[in-house]
């Protein structure tokens with residue numbers, strides 16, 4: 001069996017990306033700020049815009065036997081005073097593919113990509129306090145907590161604290 005392939009997603013990946021994103025929102029709604037209800041109406045053109053060839057926004061995917069099984073996104077802040085920061089988003093591995101180090105590889109690809117954005121000095125993300133697997137992943141990559149938003153997410157009536165994390169990049 002060939003090794004899983006990690007690569008940057010392109011507009012040609014829109015259909016499986018849309019499916020994986022909806023699977024993620026359904027399976028672990030408390031792990032994401034967006035919801036299935038908001039995103040199931042997104043069209044393939046909407047999804048293509050997420051992965052247009054733009055150095056400042058990128059999504060990486062892992063393919064197992066040719067099928068998209070995981071993803072991680074990174075996007076630079078737009079406002080002039082915040083362009084030194086980029087955000088990690090949409091980190092997800094399909095359940096059957098977990099525990100093989102693939103989310104770590106996706107995150108390393110996203111971090112490496114952010115490192116290539118001239119002037120970006122830090123990566124930020126937020127993670128639900130109870131999501132111990134994701135928190136351990138981010139900590140193992142060097143992310144450090146800089147704050148906590150109490151009751152930052154309300155998912156199906158349940159309130160979740162959000163841990164805010166940052167990774168300093170070397171900058172230029």
Ligand SMILES: CC(C)(COP(=O)(O)OP(=O)(O)OC[C@H]1O[C@@H](n2cnc3c(N)ncnc32)[C@H](O)[C@@H]1OP(=O)(O)O)[C@@H](O)C(=O)NCCC(=O)NCCS
Nearest residue numbers: 031091092093098099100101102103104127133134136137
């Ligand atoms: C969090 C998630 C992306 C991890 O994916 P994965 O491919 O299983 O992770 P990896 O195999 O690359 O593991 C990398 C590290 O993550 C941590 N980790 C992963 N699964 C873990 C678990 N069940 N318990 C504790 N730590 C875990 C460990 O530090 C691990 O390193 P190690 O294997 O050297 O101990 C996956 O569980 C997932 O998709 N969860 C649902 C969605 C989600 O929570 N997304 C994050 C939103 S912020």
